Amino acid sequence: MIGNATLREETPQDHSAIHGLLVAAFDRYGEAGLVEALRREGDLVFGGVADVDGVIVGYAALSRMNAPFAALGLGPVAVAATLRQKGVASALLRWSFAHVQKDQWRAIFVLGDGAFYDRFGFRPELAAGFGTPYAGPHFMALALNGALPANEGPVDYAPAFERL
Ligand SMILES: CC(C)(COP(=O)(O)OP(=O)(O)OC[C@H]1O[C@@H](n2cnc3c(N)ncnc32)[C@H](O)[C@@H]1OP(=O)(O)O)[C@@H](O)C(=O)NCCC(=O)NCCS
Numbered sequence: 001m002i003g004n005a006t007l008r009e010e011t012p013q014d015h016s017a018i019h020g021l022l023v024a025a026f027d028r029y030g031e032a033g034l035v036e037a038l039r040r041e042g043d044l045v046f047g048g049v050a051d052v053d054g055v056i057v058g059y060a061a062l063s064r065m066n067a068p069f070a071a072l073g074l075g076p077v078a079v080a081a082t083l084r085q086k087g088v089a090s091a092l093l094r095w096s097f098a099h100v101q102k103d104q105w106r107a108i109f110v111l112g113d114g115a116f117y118d119r120f121g122f123r124p125e126l127a128a129g130f131g132t133p134y135a136g137p138h139f140m141a142l143a144l145n146g147a148l149p150a151n152e153g154p155v156d157y158a159p160a161f162e163r164l
Contacts (some may be wrong), residue, residue: 004052005051005088006052007048007049007050007091007095008048021059031164034164035061035076041158045105058079060075060093066157068154070105108142109141110142122141124137124140126141126142129151130151133156
């Protein structure tokens with residue numbers, strides 16, 4: 001990753017920069033609004049930022065899911081366009097997962113591209129038994145703190161995702 005980036009948890013002072021990063025990365029307001037709704041509704045468990053000299057260049061959100069065990073949903077994830085392909089997202093995600101693992105979360109689910117998320121250990125087969133509107137090859141799970149406590153049951157993202 002770029003050498004002068006600091007990985008840390010978001011603070012309230014970062015909210016407007018995170019908003020700007022997400023709007024620019026997705027070219028719409030949806031994901032920025034989603035993160036604000038997750039915060040407002042108490043479902044944002046962890047917001048990880050990559051900070052280069054006080055500028056937020058990367059962001060990853062982990063939010064509470066409804067699941068048979070303590071599970072987090074990953075997303076949105078974004079890196080400033082000029083700093084992509086340098087490992088910023090990978091470093092931020094690995095650091096964020098190590099951080100939440102300490103709090104005994106048992107899984108992280110993501111809806112995304114396996115070509116990217118496979119490198120962190122996300123597997124579609126781990127998520128395949130759960131009942132969710134997101135079921136399919138792009139819905140993947142990563143087990144934390146041992147094997148998943150269950151392989152089936154209802155799983156859904158926090159309510160704010162329904163409004164995305
Ligand atoms: C996806 C994103 C966060 C990756 O950030 P990054 O810092 O460039 O990622 P890294 O440098 O750690 O890793 C780059 C790898 O991700 C892959 N990648 C990037 N975007 C991808 C995508 N949309 N689908 C699949 N793979 C992707 C690259 O091909 C590269 O793979 P390689 O290492 O095998 O060459 C960044 O491209 C981004 O902000 N995109 C716009 C927002 C977005 O689509 N977010 C993801 C959905 S929530």
